[in-house]
Amino acid sequence: MKNEEHNFSRNDQSNLTMIPGAFARALRTNVIWQFIRFMVINIKMLVVVSKSH
Amino acid sequence: MARLVVLGGGVAGHTTATFAAKWLGAGHEVVVVTPNAKWNWIPSNIWVGVGEMSKEEVTFDLAPVYNKAGITYKQAKAVSINPEGSADNASPFVTFEYTGQDKAGELENMDFDYLVNATGPKLNFAATPGLGDANGMGEHTVSVCTADHATHAFHEFEKSIEKMKAGERQKFLIGTGHGMCTCQGAAFEYIFNIEHELNKAGVRDMADIKWISNEAFLGDFGMGGLHMKVGGYVVSSKIFAESLYAERGVDWMIGAHVSKVEKGSIDYELLDGSTGKESFDFAMLIPPFAGVGLKAYNKAGEDVTDTVFAPNGFMKVDANYAAGAYENWKASDWPRTYQNPTYKNMFAAGIAFAPPHLISKPMSSPNGTPINPTPPRTGMPAGIIGKAVAYSVCDLITKGENAHLHEASMAEMGAACVASAGKGVFTGTAAAMTVFPVVPDYEKYPGTGRDTEYTFGEIGLAGHWIKHILHHMFIYKAKLKPGWTLIPE
Numbered sequence: 182m183k184n185e186e187h188n189f190s191r192n193d194q195s196n197l198t199m200i201p202g203a204f205a206r207a208l209r210t211n212v213i214w215q216f217i218r219f220m221v222i223n224i225k226m227l228v229v230v231s232k233s234h
Numbered sequence: 235m236a237r238l239v240v241l242g243g244g245v246a247g248h249t250t251a252t253f254a255a256k257w258l259g260a261g262h263e264v265v266v267v268t269p270n271a272k273w274n275w276i277p278s279n280i281w282v283g284v285g286e287m288s289k290e291e292v293t294f295d296l297a298p299v300y301n302k303a304g305i306t307y308k309q310a311k312a313v314s315i316n317p318e319g320s321a322d323n324a325s326p327f328v329t330f331e332y333t334g335q336d337k338a339g340e341l342e343n344m345d346f347d348y349l350v351n352a353t354g355p356k357l358n359f360a361a362t363p364g365l366g367d368a369n370g371m372g373e374h375t376v377s378v379c380t381a382d383h384a385t386h387a388f389h390e391f392e393k394s395i396e397k398m399k400a401g402e403r404q405k406f407l408i409g410t411g412h413g414m415c416t417c418q419g420a421a422f423e424y425i426f427n428i429e430h431e432l433n434k435a436g437v438r439d440m441a442d443i444k445w446i447s448n449e450a451f452l453g454d455f456g457m458g459g460l461h462m463k464v465g466g467y468v469v470s471s472k473i474f475a476e477s478l479y480a481e482r483g484v485d486w487m488i489g490a491h492v493s494k495v496e497k498g499s500i501d502y503e504l505l506d507g508s509t510g511k512e513s514f515d516f517a518m519l520i521p522p523f524a525g526v527g528l529k530a531y532n533k534a535g536e537d538v539t540d541t542v543f544a545p546n547g548f549m550k551v552d553a554n555y556a557a558g559a560y561e562n563w564k565a566s567d568w569p570r571t572y573q574n575p576t577y578k579n580m581f582a583a584g585i586a587f588a589p590p591h592l593i594s595k596p597m598s599s600p601n602g603t604p605i606n607p608t609p610p611r612t613g614m615p616a617g618i619i620g621k622a623v624a625y626s627v628c629d630l631i632t633k634g635e636n637a638h639l640h641e642a643s644m645a646e647m648g649a650a651c652v653a654s655a656g657k658g659v660f661t662g663t664a665a666a667m668t669v670f671p672v673v674p675d676y677e678k679y680p681g682t683g684r685d686t687e688y689t690f691g692e693i694g695l696a697g698h699w700i701k702h703i704l705h706h707m708f709i710y711k712a713k714l715k716p717g718w719t720l721i722p723e
């Protein structure tokens with residue numbers, strides 16, 4: 182059984198959610214992809230910070 | 235020469251004092267009255283609580299920094315304010331009790347021209363029987379609200395890991411310790427850091443982990459949740475929060491008021507009125523926050539605490555405290571200048587100001603027990619408000635008492651927040667979020683109350699890197715190292 186399917190089957194609470202699959206989870210710690218996200222998130226945050234001062 | 239006294243050297247007070255000292259120069263005096271000898275970057279206490287950082291890494295001595303900035307530093311806790319002076323002193327003054335500097339226990343009065351109350355929260359452990367008492371945290375649970383609490387939490391966590399390694403299952407219960415708590419974000423970070431560390435220690439399968447909180451839905455965070463654009467949809471934070479809990483195998487109990495804590499178990503009441511007990515081997519329950527209990531007296535020596543402070547102990551500012559029922563709440567109820575309406579030379583910044591009402595929808599159980607998060611005032615708003623108040627006070631001092639006051643409404647500012655879900659240069663993750671504005675404005679953004687172009691969140695390693703960089707950046711800034719003013723709040 183895949184990891185996310187195991188967690189779906191844990192209980193009713195978990196069964197009614199969305200759980201990321203292996204690819205989505207791998208992207209979260211993929212250094213190249215996360216470096217791109219690092220740039221994007223920083224820009225987004227700077228925009229919010231500049232709108233707030 | 236004018237004197238500004240800042241009460242509290244936390245995120246807001248430190249920001250106010252350091253900017254005011256820089257802008258006013260040597261011609262005026264800035265005084266900080268704060269009980270701790272050390273400054274603490276509180277967000278990183280989470281990592282102290284799981285042994286990934288030491289207390290020394292998240293704190294530094296205040297005295298040399300204030301010395302360098304030309305700020306007079308009193309290691310003391312404020313006790314009372316006399317905004318009109320007294321029978322034998324025409325000047326407004328504050329009374330404080332030393333906690334250090336070889337004068338512990340001594341009382342002193344200090345006159346002020348302007349006063350900023352940035353005393354943050356009292357950790358009100360006494361609100362829940364067994365969670366603690368007036369002297370602080372109790373013996374059954376742990377906390378990560380201060381660096382010392384977090385160090386203690388880590389030692390208890392270590393003991394649990396040892397037990398699991400010896401084959402004994404452990405139940406972790408993490409969340410809020412009362413129906414009126416705020417700061418769910420800190421507990422959220424702690425539960426996922428615990429889960430991450432248990433995996434690293436190879437004992438995750440020996441642990442049952444449960445979240446308990448006063449939120450009406452997962453992902454409320456005291457802000458009524460948030461909506462963000464993902465994959466072409468506008469999605470509630472509830473969907474993502476539930477997803478994360480399910481993915482990491484963490485159960486949850488929400489809409490819960492913890493009514494009693496005993497060794498190994500808590501009593502709770504839920505929003506539907508039902509009650510029950512939940513057991514634990516290790517529990518980190520955030521206490522509710524209140525004002526620190528400052529008193530105020532008028533010239534005749536009469537107690538005017540009710541005039542200056544709201545019943546919860548936070549200081550009244552230019553908010554609309556008469557908004558009434560939820561249906562009438564408006565973004566414009568939220569304060570803009572943080573000036574006390576009665577005494578115009580007093581301001582409150584950060585958690586110390588009394589919010590006009592909740593942000594989340596008010597809820598109570600059929601028994602009348604209020605169970606809803608109180609409004610958070612996270613680091614970024616605390617810093618921005620602290621700086622705006624510093625601007626205002628400096629202008630009042632240098633341009634006169636009719637100077638224009640600077641504004642920083644939480645209903646017009648955004649906040650960036652990074653919630654750690656586990657530490658590690660290549661294995662860590664954190665939810666990086668922004669909301670704009672912090673307090674939803676349903677007149678301006680009728681759908682979700684916020685601008686979905688500037689409200690977003692995603693979880694990943696990038697968020698962890700940002701959280702780690704912010705740790706170093708804000709400690710660098712707070713130490714007033716070269717270029718500190720360029721780092722935004």
Ligand SMILES: Cc1cc2nc3c(=O)[nH]c(=O)nc-3n(C[C@H](O)[C@H](O)[C@H](O)COP(=O)(O)OP(=O)(O)OC[C@H]3O[C@@H](n4cnc5c(N)ncnc54)[C@H](O)[C@@H]3O)c2cc1C
Binds near residue numbers: 276355584613616651
């Ligand atoms: C564990 C934890 C994690 C957090 N993580 C995040 C995060 O990731 N991001 C984020 O944005 N926010 C986070 N927060 C919230 C953030 O720490 C607060 O928003 C911020 O510290 C509020 O600033 P403040 O100046 O109002 O209060 P504080 O920073 O608490 O400062 C108050 C100061 O007043 C002093 N004081 C108390 N009583 C008196 C008295 N009688 N007289 C004088 N001084 C007094 C205190 O000692 C303290 O120095 C977290 C909070 C906690 C507890």
